[in-house]
Amino acid sequence: MSYPFKIKSLEAYQAASEKAVKDPEGFWSDVAGSFLWRKRWDTVLNWNFKEPNIEWFKGGKLNVTENCLDRHLGTLGNTPAIIWEPNDPEEHHRVLTYRELYNKVVQFANVLKNNGVKKGDRVCIYMGMVPELAIATLACARIGAIHSVIFGGFSAQSIADRLEDAHAEFIVTCDGAYRGNKEIPLKSVIDDALVQCRFVKRVIVLTRTRTPISMLKGRDVWWEDEIKKVETMGNPDCPAEEMDAEDPLFILYTSGSTGKPKGVVHTTGGYMVYATYSFVNVFQYEQGQVHFCTADIGWITGHSYIVYGPLCAGATSVIFEGVPTWPDAGRFWDVVDKYKVNILYTAPTAIRSLMGFGTAPLVGKDLSSLKVLGSVGEPINEEAWHWFDEHVGRKRCPIVDTWWQTETGGIMISNMAGVTPSKPSYATLPLPGVQPVLVDENGREIEGNDVSGNLCIRFPWPGILRTTYGDHERCRQNYFATYENLYFTGDGCYRDEKGNYRITGRVDDVLNVSGHRIGTAEVENAINMHAGVVESAVVGYPHDIKGQGIYAYVIFDNTHEDDNLTKMDIIQTVSRIIGAIAKPDKIQFVSGLPKTRSGKIMRRILRKIAEGETGSLGDTSTLLDPSVVDEIIKGRV
Structure with a gap:
């Protein structure tokens, strides 16, 4: 299968980027033309970010499964589509051809x-x-x-x-x-x-x-x-x-800065085009290669890079039921060796966890089939990048450090394997067709290089979310109301002297724990459900494995006698209400929280204390009760 939209050189990347800015509709029309449509679209793009209202390939008729399956049967019918590796290595694996x-x-x-x-x-x-x-x-x-x-x-x-x-x-x-x-x-x-x-x-x-x-x-x-x-x-x-390009394909729930999860809606045509375009280009996929994305299909990474992107491209995709450290810390390397994996796409959390076991689990594992390594979910720190490069890639595999979100449908900023340069801990450059912009708190564009700001996107791409299910106003408020005529990612970002982008973390009340977004309000609501909790505040702090850990400050009534038992009860409550993924790593009981006179909790101060940066709290004299801060610092866990 050929990919007419595959960008194979730095010169081609620059040409495609220029075309996508000058003539975005022509650019995406060319990309979409590589897919199987029952009826070609009437208009490539209708959009405004005010409503928001975004329509790609309107009037086009298709079914995504005809692109994932039917069109491959003549040429790839006997080619493996899915290789399934079970949790227990002793259990027989399964291979499903197209x-x-x-x-x-x-x-x-x-x-x-x-x-x-x-x-x-x-x-x-x-x-x-x-x-x-x-x-x-x-x-x-x-x-x-x-x-x-x-x-x-x-x-x-x-x-x-x-x-x-x-x-x-x-x-x-x-x-x-x-x-x-x-x-x-x-x-x-x-x-x-x-x-x-x-x-x-x-x-x-x-x-x-x-x-x-x-x-x-x-x-x-x-x-x-x-x-x-x-x-x-x-x-x-x-x-x-037969589906219209703008008919919904799926809803995927993601945490936000309020307590209620929001259902991100992706539509059929644009999502299919973008997931496949980004898959082929970022990983530089070649027909016959085996692609192993270690994510769960319950997350957007699994949707886009285990199911839809690879299958639309006619790839062989590995589905892994287990975890990287069971029955031992060599499990990923066993899978790579067993199926001669060419592309390994995993999370920094997994890499950091495996680093803790040293290089012994890699001994005797044949990783020579690997051509491309990838990182997803959060920025990969330099130490993990170099370990991945040296011990897994043996310094011969490009590492693609991918930045994207549930809402974007596919990878937005990343180096392309072997085509554009990589830089440890940087997502580097946007894919052609993606137009990032940095703005200050007032929405003014920050131009030039060696600058930091809030990361926004100024023009739609086919994989952009269309709405939040049943609540379009929430979609507008979350992504399009903060800065006029821009999609706001919620992330802070630094652009270096060569124009490379480095994500510096969330700027809203959302944590990134093991590459998964968890809203602080969601965790606070769950903690507050515990019978003895009066009030709580949750912040993130640096965690060696997870990237960010969850630190909870809890005001409890005076009935508890055993702090440890009460902490376990609170953790159990959060696990019951949200799931184990959201349980706090640290809980500190406090008598009060730092609040302004209007009652707003100063999470900035709590974040600094959790990070151990107590010397840079700023002026606390304007707080309702400044003495609370000293007490919290003394009791830090």
């Missing part, structure tokens, strides 16, 4: 239809990292249903919130999931969530762990039984539903 994956997607699409799922319905998918997770997402897309994948670590309450928001009447899940030495009881978590969500009509359950579960007559059905029903019908075809 033909086999196509057949399974068609089969499960018919299962969905048999169970009443129609175009436009929302389907919640809450599964472990098994091939059926990818099959379920593609089956939804094939019939025009909108999938909403929820990471398998979220709690029943988090699932209920998302089901309620999307009004998802259909769920696909597993009895349980394996993750390292743990078994996650997925179906029982769903059952707990459904106590609050009586509107759910059907739960389709895949057998994975054989954990005993409750199956309610009339609501719950087994995946395997439903597949048999389709087989008895002679495995009928399931023609792909």
Whole structure:
């Protein structure tokens, strides 16, 4: 398969960047022309950032699964589409060719239809990292249903919130999931969530762990039984539903600066074009290469760079059920060796964690197949970059340090492997078609190089979010209202003397923990649900492995006697309400919080204390009770 939009040299990168600024519609029209459309679009782009209203390839008709599967059958039918590596290395792995994956997607699409799922319905998918997770997402897309994948670590309450928001009447899940030495009881978590969500009509359950579960007559059905029903019908075809380019493809929930998660909506045409364009260019993908993205499909990274981007490009994509440190810290290297992986795309958190085990787990592992390394989720620190480069890439693999977000749909700023220069801890340059700008707090553009500011984007790209589900005003407020006519990323950024971009962290009340965004308000709300908590404030602090840890300052009533036990109770409360991913790393009990006279908590001061920078707190005399600050400093944990 050829990629006419692949940029293969620095000169081609510069030419493409110039064309994308001068004639963005012509540029993206050329890129989109490489895909399979049933009807070409009427207009390339309609947009304004005020509403916001953004439409790419309006009037174009297509189905994303015809691009992921059908169009490859003639040339790549016997080529592996998915390689599945199970949690237990002793268990047999699975390989699905493009033909086999196509057949399974068609089969499960018919299962969905048999169970009443129609175009436009929302389907919640809450599964472990098994091939059926990818099959379920593609089956939804094939019939025009909108999938909403929820990471398998979220709690029943988090699932209920998302089901309620999307009004998802259909769920696909597993009895349980394996993750390292743990078994996650997925179906029982769903059952707990459904106590609050009586509107759910059907739960389709895949057998994975054989954990005993409750199956309610009339609501719950087994995946395997439903597949048999389709087989008895002679495995009928399931023609792909014709979709408009602007029809929603999926909703993916992400934390924001308020307590309620927001459902980011991506549409069919623009998302497909951008995910594939960025995949091919950033990783410089060549036909036949094996691509291993270690993310979970429950996050945007898995959507774009395990499922849609690689499959649209006709790539071979590895799905890994386990964790990098089980049964030992050599597991990633075993997978690379076993499947002759060419591209390894992982998170700085994983790299830092593996660094802690030294180089012994790498001994005897053949990593010579590797051509490109990638980093995602947060800026990679220099020490981790050099370790990755030296010990994994053996100083012969370019490292792509990718910056992007759930809302952007695909990689926005990154070096392209072997094409544009890399610089440790820098995302470097924007992809052609992406127009970053730095602004000050008043929205004035900061020009030139060797400058810092808030990172915004001045022109739409095909993968940009269209709305937040059911609440368009929230989308406007979050991303388009801060600075006029700009998309605001929420990130601070430095641009060096050569124009390279380095992300310096969030400038809003959102933490980046192990590459996952968690809103401080969401964690505070969960802590405040604990019976003895009067008030809390949450900030981030530097963490050796996670990048950012969660530091909670908690005002507790006087009834507790054992600090450690109470801390464990609070952690358990957060895990129950959000999930273990959001539990605080440090909890400090305080008698009060630094507040202005109008009652606003000064999180800036709390952040400095958590970071140990108590000498630069600024003037605290204007606080309602300045003595609280001294007490918090003394009690720092």
